[in-house]
Amino acid sequence: MLSQFLLISLRRFKKDKFFTLLNVLGLSLGIATTIIILSFVVFEYSFDQFHTKKDNIYRVLTHWASGNRIEKLSVTGTKISNIADNEIPEIVTTAKFFPIGSRVPYSLRVGDKVFQESDFAYADPAFLQIFDFTLKSGDQSTALNEPNSIILTEDMAKKYFGSTEPMGKIITVNGDVDMIVTGIFYNPPKNSSLPIGALASFKRLEDRYGIGWFPMNFMTFVQIQDQADTDKIANFFLSKAQQDMTGDMAADAAGINFSLQPLSDIHMQKGIAADIGKRGNDKNTLAFLLIGAFILVIACINYINLTTAQSEKKSKEVGIRKVLGSSRKAIIKRYLGETALLTLVSILLALTFVELALPYINQIIGTEIPFNLMNSWYWSAFLFGLLVIITALAGSYPALFLSSFQPVSVLKGTFLSAKSGDRFRKTLVVFQFSISIFLIIGTVVIYQQVMYGSQKKLGFDQEQIIVVPLADQASFDKLEAIEGSLNSHPAVQSTAKVSEVLGNIRAGYGFDAEGLISKENNNCTGLSVDRNGIQTMGLELIAGSDFTKTSENDSVWHYIVNRQLINDIGWTVEEAIGKDFRMTPMPFGKLIGVVEDFHFASLHEKIGPVVLTYIHHEIKNLYVRTTKSQSQAAMDHIFITFKDIVPDSPIEPSYLVSELNQLYQSEKRTAHLMILFTGLSIIIGCLGLLGLTAFLVEKKNKEIGIRKIMGASITHIIKNLSWRFISLILIANMIVAPIAYIALNAWLNNYAYTISIGWDIFAITGICAMAIGFFTVFYHSYKAASANPADAIRSE
Numbered sequence: 069m070l071s072q073f074l075l076i077s078l079r080r081f082k083k084d085k086f087f088t089l090l091n092v093l094g095l096s097l098g099i100a101t102t103i104i105i106l107s108f109v110v111f112e113y114s115f116d117q118f119h120t121k122k123d124n125i126y127r128v129l130t131h132w133a134s135g136n137r138i139e140k141l142s143v144t145g146t147k148i149s150n151i152a153d154n155e156i157p158e159i160v161t162t163a164k165f166f167p168i169g170s171r172v173p174y175s176l177r178v179g180d181k182v183f184q185e186s187d188f189a190y191a192d193p194a195f196l197q198i199f200d201f202t203l204k205s206g207d208q209s210t211a212l213n214e215p216n217s218i219i220l221t222e223d224m225a226k227k228y229f230g231s232t233e234p235m236g237k238i239i240t241v242n243g244d245v246d247m248i249v250t251g252i253f254y255n256p257p258k259n260s261s262l263p264i265g266a267l268a269s270f271k272r273l274e275d276r277y278g279i280g281w282f283p284m285n286f287m288t289f290v291q292i293q294d295q296a297d298t299d300k301i302a303n304f305f306l307s308k309a310q311q312d313m314t315g316d317m318a319a320d321a322a323g324i325n326f327s328l329q330p331l332s333d334i335h336m337q338k339g340i341a342a343d344i345g346k347r348g349n350d351k352n353t354l355a356f357l358l359i360g361a362f363i364l365v366i367a368c369i370n371y372i373n374l375t376t377a378q379s380e381k382k383s384k385e386v387g388i389r390k391v392l393g394s395s396r397k398a399i400i401k402r403y404l405g406e407t408a409l410l411t412l413v414s415i416l417l418a419l420t421f422v423e424l425a426l427p428y429i430n431q432i433i434g435t436e437i438p439f440n441l442m443n444s445w446y447w448s449a450f451l452f453g454l455l456v457i458i459t460a461l462a463g464s465y466p467a468l469f470l471s472s473f474q475p476v477s478v479l480k481g482t483f484l485s486a487k488s489g490d491r492f493r494k495t496l497v498v499f500q501f502s503i504s505i506f507l508i509i510g511t512v513v514i515y516q517q518v519m520y521g522s523q524k525k526l527g528f529d530q531e532q533i534i535v536v537p538l539a540d541q542a543s544f545d546k547l548e549a550i551e552g553s554l555n556s557h558p559a560v561q562s563t564a565k566v567s568e569v570l571g572n573i574r575a576g577y578g579f580d581a582e583g584l585i586s587k588e589n590n591n592c593t594g595l596s597v598d599r600n601g602i603q604t605m606g607l608e609l610i611a612g613s614d615f616t617k618t619s620e621n622d623s624v625w626h627y628i629v630n631r632q633l634i635n636d637i638g639w640t641v642e643e644a645i646g647k648d649f650r651m652t653p654m655p656f657g658k659l660i661g662v663v664e665d666f667h668f669a670s671l672h673e674k675i676g677p678v679v680l681t682y683i684h685h686e687i688k689n690l691y692v693r694t695t696k697s698q699s700q701a702a703m704d705h706i707f708i709t710f711k712d713i714v715p716d717s718p719i720e721p722s723y724l725v726s727e728l729n730q731l732y733q734s735e736k737r738t739a740h741l742m743i744l745f746t747g748l749s750i751i752i753g754c755l756g757l758l759g760l761t762a763f764l765v766e767k768k769n770k771e772i773g774i775r776k777i778m779g780a781s782i783t784h785i786i787k788n789l790s791w792r793f794i795s796l797i798l799i800a801n802m803i804v805a806p807i808a809y810i811a812l813n814a815w816l817n818n819y820a821y822t823i824s825i826g827w828d829i830f831a832i833t834g835i836c837a838m839a840i841g842f843f844t845v846f847y848h849s850y851k852a853a854s855a856n857p858a859d860a861i862r863s864e
Contacts, residue, residue, distance in 0.1 A: 127329045142342050143287055193209075211250045219251035284576070336350040528606045571668065
């Protein structure tokens with residue numbers, strides 16, 4: 069029975085090679101796209117799921133209120149972990165995590181091998197008890213007990229020690245601190261939200277930072293008991309802060325709050341300052357999942373349309389089968405079986421497409437999506453489920469439709485395709501192209517927003533600036549000589565010592581000022597710069613003076629603020645100059661200048677208050693402004709200078725423009741994926757349109773011949789055939805335009821500064837969609853219109 073069914077099905081497929089090819093190709097592309105998107109979605113939601121205690125692990129967040137703004141910080145002071153360890157019985161254990169390498173890369177040296185490492189961090193010994201970063205060598209419970217202990221990943225150990233056994237060996241950190249390798253841990257999975265390459269004991273920093281609410285530099289992770297009340301724990305932290313923060317710190321207590329963030333939320337939760345690592349986007353991930361479902365639906369619609377369009381061809385077969393005794397149930401089973409067979413072939417072809425496409429997709433998203441059919445039972449279960457769903461979704465309507473034919477009407481030749489069936493196919497075409505047009509509009513808007521972010525004036529001159537991270541103490545000690553050498557070169561305009569990279573400033577402070585009535589919620593972002601900083605960064609000074617007339621050794625502190633801070637206080641820029649001012653916890657000094665607002669963070673965030681001053685120990689970078697067209701010469705001289713003056717110090721300079729572009733990598737990846745998936749949806753839709761056109765031309769072959777005999781031109785016939793489909797695309801555009809406008813404006817609300825969606829986007833998209841539709845149907849239309857009419861009539 070099965071062999072007979074397969075033989076008949078293969079004969080049918082061979083007879084209708086063109087339509088079979090369209091069906092298989094459309095379904096396989098749709099299935100491949102769905103598999104890739106689902107792999108990406110599963111990967112995004114799998115972050116940190118490998119930790120066995122994941123349901124009990126939380127990160128303590130600090131909330132700072134400033135005016136109408138509330139900022140969430142991923143960091144706390146050391147006081148939080150001290151309270152958690154000693155005063156809250158619901159907390160099992162606590163660990164501080166200080167990813168200092170993410171702010172400025174730290175240098176590690178073994179012999180003549182020296183590199184800058186951004187995945188360097190300090191952590192409490194309990195960190196290895198909370199998280200499942202399993203040691204391959206060393207003792208999990210004692211590896212970080214000593215102040216000079218450090219553990220490395222397998223890859224980092226191999227990088228520095230090669231095939232030599234690293235345990236017990238010395239590795240020099242920051243150029244002047246020798247640490248002993250006490251453990252090697254397996255490389256963390258790709259789906260870890262904490263980027264770790266080297267982990268040093270936080271005990272080395274305990275004397276330096278003590279126990280206090282400030283500075284807030286440290287991530288604090290807690291493992292809580294089952295059923296513990298996280299709100300109660302957060303409120304206890306708040307009550308202790310309000311109890312401790314008195315006197316000058318009372319204003320800070322008024323604007324502070326805390327919450328506990330589940331480990332499983334870290335990767336997807338956006339809008340948290342001072343965070344590290346690549347973060348996902350919950351809305352975008354779910355949107356891709358929806359796109360995958362839509363593309364699969366488009367492929368199924370193709371199958372439905374092409375199968376029902378061939379109803380007249382199959383009607384006589386159905387009629388004969390019914391006359392010979394076949395029941396409707398048997399006919400339904402046969403057509404569902406054919407759909408299942410085609411779907412199975414499509415799935416096998418789709419798996420080939422996935423294997424070919426994944427390396428390209430991985431390159432776009434910047435990570436490796438795991439997909440292993442043989443080692444993952446759930447993928448086998450998913451593909452089987454997909455086979456059943458597609459068979460039911462794509463095969464049910466054609467099977468029910470074809471099995472409903474009355475044999476008497478069919479065999480008499482009086483059967484005609486129902487108009488309702490034609491209307492149904494037109495509805496499906498409209499739905500198909502509505503999805504494709506929506507994706508085209510979405511791709512255009514996302515791309516324009518990304519370009520807006522890269523082209524918008526940021527309030528500083530980012531061109532011709534090279535950022536040199538200062539990764540060890542030797543570089544700090546020789547800064548004066550380094551700057552002297554760089555400034556003597558004709559390719560260098562100026563240099564400046566700066567704490568952080570513009571566009572990604574994380575340091576948060578409070579501020580106080582002469583005559584300031586409210587002492588609460590006065591928070592700001594702080595940037596430490598030297599006397600050449602304003603000029604080198606290209607900030608616009610709108611009042612007062614810059615730091616060039618000051619000295620780094622002055623006893624009086626000098627501050628420069630942005631326009632937003634002045635507006636928040638209620639001063640004019642002129643009256644602000646000369647006021648007593650301070651950035652807490654620094655002492656009072658003089659406000660000597662006001663700069664125009666500039667984007668110190670990404671365009672996701674509105675410009676807030678900024679204070680610039682000079683804090684020696686906060687300096688982490690050297691900015692080098694080059695002369696125009698001399699950037700490469702300046703870059704070469706930077707390498708030569710550091711090699712001559714500090715030969716043992718590694719440097720990894722980068723252009724500021726490149727650093728700023730990193731802020732929008734997530735959006736760029738989204739735009740590239742949208743372009744890819746939109747293109748696939750258009751291709752799948754056009755495959756269906758191509759098949760429907762071929763069917764229509766075949767059906768109206770005699771009518772076309774008669775029209776030509778009656779004098780119709782080729783242009784008239786092409787126009788008549790094309791308009792049947794282009795009109796459907798026009799309707800789809802009219803339906804989807806308002807939906808796309810509302811949805812995309814909601815997406816743009818994620819940004820503080822956005823493009824505006826104009827009518828031209830919808831007009832151009834509609835024209836492009838209709839042009840794509842016209843060129844898709846043109847081949848068959850032209851072929852039919854230019855054929856000899858006598859042949860068409862004779863064939864009837």
